[in-house]
Amino acid sequence: MDPRVHDHAETLVDWSARIESGDNVVLSVAAGAHDLGVAVAEALGERGANVHTTYGSSELSRAYLDAHDGEFDADPAHELALYANADTVLRLGGDTNTAEMADVNPETQRAYAEAREGIREARSDIDWVSTVHPTRSLAQQAGMSIADYREFVYDAVLRDWQSLADEMARMKDVLDAGTEVHIENEGTDLTMRIDGRTAVNSCASVAYDSHNLPSGEVFTAPYATEGHVTFDIPMTVRGKPIRDARFEFADGEVTDIEAAQGEDVLWDIVETDEGSRRLGELGIGMNRGIDRITDNILFDEKMGGTVHLALGRAYDSNHPDGESGNDSAVHVDLITDMRGESRLSVDGETVQEDGRFRWE
Amino acid sequence: MDPRVHDHAETLVDWSARIESGDNVVLSVAAGAHDLGVAVAEALGERGANVHTTYGSSELSRAYLDAHDGEFDADPAHELALYANADTVLRLGGDTNTAEMADVNPETQRAYAEAREGIREARSDIDWVSTVHPTRSLAQQAGMSIADYREFVYDAVLRDWQSLADEMARMKDVLDAGTEVHIENEGTDLTMRIDGRTAVNSCASVAYDSHNLPSGEVFTAPYATEGHVTFDIPMTVRGKPIRDARFEFADGEVTDIEAAQGEDVLWDIVETDEGSRRLGELGIGMNRGIDRITDNILFDEKMGGTVHLALGRAYDSNHPDGESGNDSAVHVDLITDMRGESRLSVDGETVQEDGRFRWE
Structure with a gap:
């Protein structure tokens, strides 16, 4: 693995999120961010944090939203309870297609977002940090090769x-x-x-x-x-x-x-x-x-x-x-x-x- | 997508888990089970269930456990609360390497399992179903080609x-x-x-x-x-x-x-x-x-x-x-x-x- 993936993980866990032993962490791994997920899991293990790993996939989201009738339950209790009892959310972005949601009815997306207002609040009431793993999909959106895009991302992330x-x-x-x-x-x-x-x-x-x-x-x-x-x-x-x-x-x-x-x-x-x-x-x-x-x-x-x-x-x-x-x-x-x-x-x-x- | 992936998802959601509108579902997607995850998300959307998606990766587990000192907190509150407030867990197995945990200290694995006894109980107190997506790794373990293994899995799963x-x-x-x-x-x-x-x-x-x-x-x-x-x-x-x-x-x-x-x-x-x-x-x-x-x-x-x-x-x-x-x-x-x-x-x-x- 590119050693910068580890450096990225350490920066996220230590500088950004200030993770300490015993912290209850929700680690959200996008479909294309697996490698960063592994490096962050290692860093969280070293710090003695407790990790619950979620999966962020716009393909799953699209399939779910597209099939749903659009009448969403407000703030499902299981997910609300997860965030209400967590200390930190680490969100590793980097999906496999930035256009995946293009054909999902905007009304449905809005209704889904509105139904989850309480969950969004619970998530923003605790520590949270969003970052991205350099994926081919993001490189494509930037008009760059993946090798060049990795340089770009790590130059931006691995600062003093x-x-x-x-x-x-x-x-x-x-x-x-x-x-x-x-x-x-x-x-x-x-x-x-x-x-x-x-x-x-x-x-x-x-x-x-x-x-x-x-x-x-x-x-x-x-x-x-x-x-x-x-x-x-x-x-x-x-x-x-x-x-x-x-x-x-x-x-x-x-x-x-x-x-x-x-x-x-x-x-x-x-x-x-x-x-x-x-x-x-x-x-x-x-x-x-x-x-x-x-x-x-x-x-x-x-x-x-x-x-x-x-x-x-x-x-x-x-x-x-x-x-x-x-x-x-x-x-x-x-x-x-x-x-x-x-x-x-x-x-x-x-x-x-x-x-x-x-x-x- | 192979139409049998959809049939598998429908069998899981309807016959196996009896999902109904409003059910709070934890959907666990293994690293190699993405396609089945998409099909199950679609079926859950159609049924009007509420979905929280987790990521099952032995690479992440290995990285975490290997780095941890082995003194695990008992039943982290965020994960316990998630399952205590869920109705159903759907576990989609199918990882990318069945030998991934081979070098993790068995003592650490045991200590981790013991520390999560309450979470395991909360998970088994609600409805749960485990299945597997036919991955190349499981085909390899079976000594079969992936095409042949898919036939095998769907013959076993898609019964009357x-x-x-x-x-x-x-x-x-x-x-x-x-x-x-x-x-x-x-x-x-x-x-x-x-x-x-x-x-x-x-x-x-x-x-x-x-x-x-x-x-x-x-x-x-x-x-x-x-x-x-x-x-x-x-x-x-x-x-x-x-x-x-x-x-x-x-x-x-x-x-x-x-x-x-x-x-x-x-x-x-x-x-x-x-x-x-x-x-x-x-x-x-x-x-x-x-x-x-x-x-x-x-x-x-x-x-x-x-x-x-x-x-x-x-x-x-x-x-x-x-x-x-x-x-x-x-x-x-x-x-x-x-x-x-x-x-x-x-x-x-x-x-x-x-x-x-x-x-x-």
Whole structure:
């Protein structure tokens, strides 16, 4: 086995999930993530954790959902009890076909998700971390060979996370002390208020309230957005390609959208509800191990030298205890590239210029 | 997909497990049983059951156990809660290497099993059925091509189970009314008492207290065994081949063993404890879909024209409510072939001669 699979497993178990002896772990293994599953099982055995292994297969999900009449029982007791009694969920993604759910009725998928709201809550009330094993299917989606894709994934995952966390703490300090963020690049001139909000240092560890491996972003919840922004990083949203989408904002709300591709999808999203016209997240990518776009949001939004904004729902973690921010049924991330001529400034002070942070 | 995979799934869900809408099902999918998993997921969706899918991989188990210090927590709460709140467990066997656990310390395996006694009980307190998907690894163990092995498995599994259940009911009636069973073939002249015991019609359905698919045997719990028996069906027990094992019994206990191969393993088993010197089970194979030995006890012991005896633990289901039979840490099945010159009689009346039941 590639020794990096073991390194990935150790990073997940120790840095990300902080597993200790006696922890009750639910280990979810995607159909293509078997090898990482073996390595994580070994690491969990070494730590003395208790493991229950689940199987994540979109082929099974599709078969089940397609056959079901769509009237789902709310929060089946056995699964709810599993998560209510667990300490940590480790989710190893990496399925065998990213398009497997393409022909499942969206109504059925929505009904299934809604019926499992309590299970989702139980799962997010405990420690959880999502990562992916580099599979051929994900390599294909990224337009890369599997060998090249493995390099890419392990470059992103096997970082000196403590050092990155320390660097990101500087960014967090700037945002926490700041009132207004200004983003400028070709096609973008956008300001947002961020005062009263707390930035999250998302460094791929539950100890920092960060739940993705890889991570490597600092994010907050902006408001009072004014100006325009062009999302020039190509993405797939709801199965459709989005290219060069230019958004206009006034008084915190979207007033216009133009895109080379995917304009109708973006309008659909924006018109979902009251909150989907506003931003829920401003994220600053700081993972320099990610140096290319692979059409996988888990990686793309963390890339050093990019900034992403999400339409819709804001994270509670950016707000004072007990308070929530922008509410919406959607949370859709879009990314702008700062590696050309660009500037990111807070209260008039430059934090990043042409994709380089001032401390780099 | 081979349409028989769907037939297998339907048989499992409907005949064996009697799944109904709203049932909370734990579906355990072995690493090589993905295709059967998809078909079962579809059937469960159609029935409106709620599914939690677990992953059964001996590679993960080996990695975990090998790395663990061997001091296991008793009955981890998350897994215990899962089974305590489930209605049915469907276990789809069929791993990728039947020898995967060969190098795991037996002490560790024993300690792990002992620590999970409560989970095992919770799982057996609800409906459960075990079956296997025909994998290349099981074909290899059987010394067969995968194509030929698939034919073998589906011949065994896709029976007219109601008709076989009706036939087996006749055998059960004979045993329930009988006092003494007499088995004779070349190398065997053995008598056992069976009065006071209730035979189980094991026809692959929880409705009959039968938990294997395929099944097709009627079994009871014998005592006061006298005479000798030769187990001429070749088997692997504890990883060692057993060939032509001849046991002598007096006053219900083993007094001598001779075997062409595996004699020491058999002595080890017999000397485990008090109960391992006695028989815990007499089983009469009645599945005519199984016509060859494949070194897999799930199939071999059900073969029509064979009789098996188990050293050690008896099943509660053969005893009056609340009573238990022979107690032992072991339960090891051994098989004798009745398809040559042979006779199985109860209280002097012939039930089977030369491998044919009197009603066939």
